[in-house]
Amino acid sequence: METEQAIDKGPPWWKSMRYRIVLMGFFGMTNIFIQRSNLSMAIVCMVNHTAVDLTAHQQLSSLEGISKNQTRIISYEALRNANLSAESLNKTSILESDDAKTPYSTSSCNAPIQANAMNREDGEYNWSKDMQGLLLGALYWGYVPLQILGGYLMTRFGIRRTVGPCMFVMSILTLLTHAAALISPWVLFVLRILLGTTNAMGMPGMFFILTTWGPPEEKGRLLSIIFSGNFFSNVLIFPIAGLLCSYGFAGGWPSIFYVSGIANLIWCVFWYFIVFDSPLTHPSIHPKEKEYIIASLNLTAKSSAERVFYRPII
Template identity: 40%
Template sequence: MGTSSEETIEESELRENAPCLLSKRWLLAYISSISFIFVYAVRTDISVAIVCMVIDNNTASSANVSDPMCVPNANVSRGYDRAEFTWNKGEQSGILSAFYYGYIFAQIPAGWLAGRFGGKYVLGIGWTIGAIATMLTPVGARESIYIVYALRVLIGFFTGVSYPAMQSMWGKWAPPMERSKLLSLTFSGAFVGNILTFIISGYLCAEGFDNGWGSIFYVVGAANLLWMIVWFVFVADSPSAHSSITDEERDYIVKSIGDSTKPVTSTPWREIATSRPLYVCVLSHVCFNWLLYTIMAEVPSFLKEVLLYDVKSNGLLSSAPFMAMSVTSLGGGQIADFLRRHYLSTKVTRRGAQALAFLGASGCLLGTGFVSCSNRYVGVVLLCVAVGFMGLCNSGFMVNVVDFAPRYAGILFGISNLFATVPGMTAPLAVGALTPNNTQGEWRTVFYICAGFGLVGAFIFTFFSEFEVQPWARENVKVDIDVLDMDGKPKVENGDASSGVHNEGFTENGKIESP
């Protein structure tokens, strides 16, 4: 196997000798991917549940029914007939967006806490509290809509630790030439979570206990709690903290990215605030999330109100786009790292993946705006392809902070995700305001706006993103002046030493360069 110009011969040999698919870093990827399945179930269960919770006497809009080619499904109302609440469109949009009012405040604290104390407990505790709040939702809904608002804010805050803390962990675990596939596998769990949540929620809505919709929250919350046992037992914060990792794997990771035993005790806030690569990630993230949050929160309503699908079909078809996204995310990560290792630079690979993701999704969403219930399957196919393209983002901007600042990846992604949470707060409200009559024309405007964000994101990342480790993100270590080689240069094992003079001459991997 060849090596790219970004991987040294020593690192290539260590990679070949280290275990791979059964290694501890891949075990972390498997476990964290499944964890994201559960955390996204907690996050998105409300999207399907709410269409079963709210009494609606206008399942099909008059504009759609008047279409001579459009024959409403005879079972379109089945599953919606156990609804209990009379929340209006604004209140429903408020519930869907409430999650993000908690989520936005978790981002920077989560990254900082994970860098300082480790991501294992930050994630595990946050996810556990989110699961408990989910199980309380049916009881709260029957008491007051304001309790639902409060619970969704709480769930948003405690599950909002997910991405910053996970990025922080991968900053310690992911060797540079494996970042795309490890992170893609991890975050593909989010897409699988959407898939399973939409399918299972659609079924429970029609057939489940506690009026159907109530069972959604009990099942999702309980499953999340049970999985947390696995998380706490098998996950470690870093390779050095893992009790059963092999010496070969530990050496490979440490020599690739430096020793990760020491916590991040100081943060270069001024440099971060003026970092152009971070601004590019933030803007790309905002554009991506406008598309994703609109689809996640509103596709069930679009399928019900415009394409006139019944509740069981709604759940299944709402999941279909995320099936495509999980495939492209996993496949894209493998292909991206293969290209980076043998043919292309990180710059070309990341920019190409991100441009294809944004441009492909934008084109498909433009087409979706012209679909009515008379050709409803075309709409589902276009949504699947659009969201499939978006899966390539996990080989683009999503991993970019680990490229240019692995030591501070958790904090940086927290900052990025903070700003990128704004679409989650505003997109559902915008959709609610733009679709008062649920007509095809109104939804077309929604998809136009999504396509616009995609085009802007493609332009920004393609022309302005950076990938070299930034000077302020390189680890400063101390070198023992008594340990010198024949040329008078310091000898350092694994890019670290315990005492002596301060040395600023470091490469991106924590290795010393001569002054």
């Protein structure tokens, strides 16, 4: 019986086409999770948290029956236009008595807001916590329903013709995030839903690579390489997003979306040059490696798997 050592698998792994394609899956998974989580990082710099806290405190004061002339709240526009520091905010936020307009020091209920303001840099958007939650969860509104459709498209058209366009559209939507945020949070909400649909159709493609490129005895190893792109994205996005928020171009936080969108566009270029649906149609795979993969997966021009991936487009 032929042993694994006697099987000619073609070139070593660093020259192997199947490992190059799996590496593309690794970076594809990295890009997908970066596009998914970049708003979570950027929103820390986008939102004026001091204004949000002051607005929430004003609403709470109204609910508790405190009269309007007892508390003077600095509006969001005043904070943004005057660019008040935490120290000036502390001096300006005063209480006035009902009898005489005599300023007093800020009450203890305002102290947590002032203490937090001194330890953070505020952004330009006065989005409530409810709106922030909607924006952060919007991606999954499009992601969850289209998971099944993504799998169907892979089997109908193949990974090359499905994943590439999905990732390209994902890049464009990411690049448009800054403009959407400038227009309205609801425009950004719709954009994130659309971004979720591209996530849903792109992610299955990373695992579909193994259907025609992963020999059975190597699938566990190849799968772990692809899936580890998820964790690698966290290694990249957290420190890079923090640096871009503070030192990035276009005002800081917008550079997070521009950098991640451009990186994904570059990935799309490599995808079309390197990835093909199976070894049967790859123009530059080593003959020995092609023979090994075809034999291990029983791929033939008349096989059912081949007909699935190369069914004519009508």
